[in-house]
Amino acid sequence: MSNVKSLASCLFCKIVKGEIPCFKLLETDSILAFMDIGPVSRGHCLVIPKYHAEKLADLPDDQMADILPAVAKIAKAAGNDNYNILQNNGRPAHQHVDHVHFHYIPKPTADDTAGLCVGWPSQDLPMDEIKKAYEELKAKLE
Template structure:
């Protein structure tokens, strides 16, 4: 398997076994392990074995396996409530420049364990949404 890696990337070093981890599942294209700074018990990371800083840099063939591994981790933990989180860029809270997915258990409704999210929803005018929709359809087309 062709794997692009970056010598200084902590996740690439974990994949290569240069840095120890609490490995959960390893496949041909993905590697998963327990997070050493968890926000909840069972917080795990799933990383593609291809080094890409952001989601849009990752080849499509890595997506299905990565999400399948995340699903297996959630099932193995018997999670009823959990978040799958993926960040891109510093201002979007990405700390390691290697695509990774967090599987974060949410065991209780409180803010004491699990992901705490603020969701500052806006109420745009329908004409603004329509214009954006048309613009995106043109670019996606």
Template sequence: MASKMASCIFCKIIKGKLMSSRPKIPCFKLFENEKTLAFLDINPLSQGHALVVPKFHGEKLTDIPDDHLTDILPITKRLVKATGAVEYNILQNNGKGAHQEVGHVHFHMIPKPNPQEGLGISWPQQPTDMDKLKALFEDIKSKV
């Protein structure tokens, strides 16, 4: 994991070290404590689009210890209030197939001020087989 951390752009932002071969990437820090960093996204989907990042390096949510996640939602809620967003998305992707671009857990707070700005998604609902859904429920519930 050390080599992944060494090349991780979010780890570099957290440590204040950015690649010398590239132009300096600005970090507009909105919040920071010992376990979490929040900053504006430099490629925003809308005004106020921010990232909330645990300082512990892990590619997927399941890689992050619970005690490094306790501030995520309260900080995100503060960002929502600070931006004045009325409608917004909170997004967290895990793996390239799920559209994760940076291999370090991060949460997006994306204001949705109008149909043209913010996150655009489709919701391809699948038909439900209630017997299969009940079996799935029982399987997952037994493991929680």
């Protein structure tokens, strides 16, 4: 699918353009924050860049400046002691809308009755495997 076609059919781009209504919380020149209409918990909202990029690595650096400050502002305003900030990239990672977006998800209770329920199945990797992964990634960052 071409980028022009995906841009034209993108749900979040339609929200940014005002073609689909939303419960707008914050807006700057580069981001829009609004309530998620399929919430995991009460107060679940999204912060999206107005620039269309499918994955975080596709988003130009100059389009990222307002994202985390907006999430932090929402978190402070909501006043929740416990919450998750989630950002998924690709279908296997549970991304359902092909437009970069960050979830603010309140976690009102310690049990799994509301909010994000996350398992963290850590792998028992030998230290030499961790070191090898580190060296590969570090070399690419330099």
